[in-house]
Amino acid sequence: MLSICHKAIALAAAAMLSLPVMADEVQVAVAANFTAPMQDIAAQFAKDTGHVAKLSFGATGKFYAQISHGAPFEVFLAADSKTPAKLDAENATVPGARFTYAKGTLVLWSKDDKTVDAKGEVLKTSKAPHLAIANPKTAPYGTAAIQTMTKLGVMDSWQSRLVQGENIAQTYQFVATGNAPLGFVALSQVFKDGKVTSGSAWIVPQDMHDPILQDAVLLKKGESNAAAKALLEYLKGSKAHAIIESYGYGL
Known part of the structure; x- marks a missing residue:
């Protein structure tokens, strides 16, 4: 009886390991200038990780206002570095997560x-x-x-x-x-x-003109979202970098 029980547990464990990892969605606010590369990156990100990036495109200043008023974005890819820094100062972001994703x-x-x-x-x-x-x-x-x-x-x-x-x-x-x-x-x-x-x-x-350093931040709403964190890491990787450079951006 004991061996049968152990066998059943082993089979159940094996079945659990064979299940696909649950994919998550992440809500992303993207500066309008980065529309084409981000569409390409999101497609590759989904293919490689299974996560889905839901993209919204617009002006950085307008996104700042929306985020300040509670918009449900979890990641913000701005067209500058000042706006993300301002959100950092207002405690609207996860500390230490900001970085420049493109020039x-x-x-x-x-x-x-x-x-x-x-x-x-x-x-x-x-x-x-x-x-x-x-x-x-x-x-x-x-x-x-x-x-x-x-x-x-x-x-x-x-x-x-x-x-x-x-x-x-x-x-x-x-x-x-x-x-x-x-x-x-x-x-x-x-x-x-x-x-x-x-x-x-x-x-x-x-x-x-002043450098156009475009920063990404993890917003507080995305702090516990695995897809949000995965997307930011993906933006730092070689596949995303190749796409970014193909559109004329610096890194």
């Missing part, structure tokens, strides 16, 4: 092949009716665009012709649809595997 690059872009020259001289000569930028109050890429134009001494000539997108995704749409002949967007929106995929572009030198 962003600003680009002046037009869907037309001949509008933008390789040195950005078009900013000094163009009579275009509109130039699109992201809202500098909520989107770090918008701040970088203002800093670039100020440093070039062209801010005054463009001031009345600026059109602002709510975030960098809407800014890209203004240019892609031709509503603005050119605009400052994230390189990742027009770049893949070492080249600009369409139109004409000037990749803005990094010394023209």
Whole structure:
């Protein structure tokens, strides 16, 4: 009887070990500039771990407001380092979990092949009716665009012709649809595997604006979520890094 009992226990244990690990979901707020790479990373993350990353895209400033008012996000991938640091100071994050996942690059872009020259001289000569930028109050890429134009001494000539997108995704749409002949967007929106995929572009030198260091944080709501912690670790790994770099980001 004892041996039969032991055998039954062993079989039950073996059956439990053979069961798949339960996958979890994680709610992720993602800066709009990181849309394409994060979609690729989330797909690979699901394939490798079984966990599902539920992604929401938007402006960093708006996500900050939503998180401060209790939005159910567990991981936040911001477009800057200041906003996550602010959330750290407000005890909205898990201490010690913040890190820079990507270094962003600003680009002046037009869907037309001949509008933008390789040195950005078009900013000094163009009579275009509109130039699109992201809202500098909520989107770090918008701040970088203002800093670039100020440093070039062209801010005054463009001031009345600026059109602002709510975030960098809407800014890209203004240019892609031709509503603005050119605009400052994230390189990742027009770049893949070492080249600009369409139109004409000037990749803005990094010394023209403050560094766009994009930080990730584990929010308090994700503190006990295995998928949230796994995603942040995955972002530090070689597979995620390869995807990030393929879209023109630095690490």
